[in-house]
Amino acid sequence: MGGVAMTTKTVEALVVGAGIAGLYQLYKLREAGMQVHCVDAGSDIGGTWHWNCYPGARLDSPSYTYQYWFSDELLDQWRWSERFPTQPEIKRYLKFTADKFALHDQIQLNTRIVGADWDDSAGHWVVRSEAGEVWHAQYLVSCVGMLSAPKLPPFPGHEKFKGTIAHTARWPQGGVDLKGKKVGVVGTGATGIQVIQTIAAEVGELNVFQRTAQYAVKMDNYSLEGERGDYWRSQHENLKNNLPNTFGGFEWTLPEMDWARSLSVEERHELLESCWADGSLKMWVGTYPEVLTDAALNQEVSEFAREKIRARINNPALEEKLVPTSYGFGTYRVPLENGYYEVFSRDNVNLVDVAETPIEAFSENGLIVGGKEYELDVLVLATGFDAGTGSLTQMNIRGRDGVSLTELWSKDITSTMGLQVHGFPNLFTIAGPLAPATAFCNMPTCLQQQVDWVSDAIFHLRDNGFKSIEPSQAKQDEWVSHHDEVANMTLLVHTNAWYNGANIEGKPRRLLSYIGGVGTYRDLCAQVAESGYQGFIKAA
Incomplete structure (x- = not known):
């Protein structure tokens, strides 16, 4: 490995991601006496709320619903300042939680997972980091989030651009100096709107490159x-x-x-x-x-x-x-907005319709649209994500017989309740595709429910002498069929949106989120657990 010393560690469970779901999953398994470790690619905990530190980043779920429910003491001690708090406050809340429950010792930061292989004979996952570390883990729990793999724009020539390029999902932790600068923003979804309404009064000139108008x-x-x-x-x-x-x-x-x-x-x-x-x-x-x-x-x-x-x-x-x-x-x-529409009446703001005339390429000094150069000092990319699947497919996960999850999902995006995939024993995918958490849920509500389900499944195996669990192909087919039946009753399947993977070229089309409702989904998950995980293959 190019001179990097290889280290191998053995744990019962490896949790990937130290955001809302990962912190709770770590807590649940640790409190049950399991040997569990958590890794995260970021330089600090927080998941989405670490990476998304762009100007104007703010919660759009009411804070009094966006919190952990497992500790009355935590609920009593933490006080939200406002209904829709900003990114720094949400990150402080997550750090407060990690401090209170002493989670930091089991979290390893600056650690990016680049491979995970199921060893069928040993009955565990062999997980590798970018730095060459290796973990043997009976259970691999992905808590990497459904909106955490940034989508880069398709237009060419970024290496020519002499200015600064910043993606909102990978915003520099030290910030970007925008004051008085010529700034462009590509993308007018929820994130783009937050950026635009926040920076308009600060920058010298703002060009907003809009493809799709929004009902904000x-x-x-x-x-x-x-x-x-x-x-x-x-x-x-x-x-x-x-x-x-x-x-x-x-x-x-x-x-x-x-x-x-x-x-x-x-x-x-x-x-x-x-x-x-x-x-x-x-x-x-x-x-x-x-x-x-x-x-x-x-x-x-x-x-x-x-x-x-x-x-x-x-x-x-x-x-x-x-x-x-x-x-x-x-x-x-x-999206929710606060002054977004008024921004466009400012003299220093220009709306560029790139639905009519798409962006052609970068130039040294900015972007070319319809043969016209828009000069920029800073380009902000609010171009969205490879939602639901992107973070998982980037981890190079291979299940039984070396089957690649990346290749599997490049042909058809399937799962069982968004929690497991046939052929990948003991892999749990919190916020994976085909569950409400992929898009249609107040995230902490769904993430906590999924973590509880995963934890209970692991405890069931431990208490009953089983070593692995995975859905049968029939069970998975049953869930995908139900998911599609519900999805096809809605108008969402007819809209070219990231909900259907339409924002990623070549991505298979399927509504990424289960739209039958959070309560219905919870009941269906509970029925599976109460049945002793009927339809799932459990190996002793």
């Missing part, structure tokens, strides 16, 4: 000091019990299907006004389920959202570019 909802952020904070703290027990049973893992519930059709247009409009005024993702996953299944009702909601956006712009030329019309509300990820 006006955020209603507020302080959690005083009575509001006290109220939500009083709701901890209710939230802990109820969040896992809702559709999206938030504090609100959806009515039954067909309910919206029983309302008049005026009554539906009144409901939409209420959800819009909430200033949260309730407008997306808290109105009524038909928004995602009924084309006529979706059109009604889409036009409602368009009118809200038009009222913010008051410029016909900009309105034409910024108001989405090519897809329905909610079939793309719905």
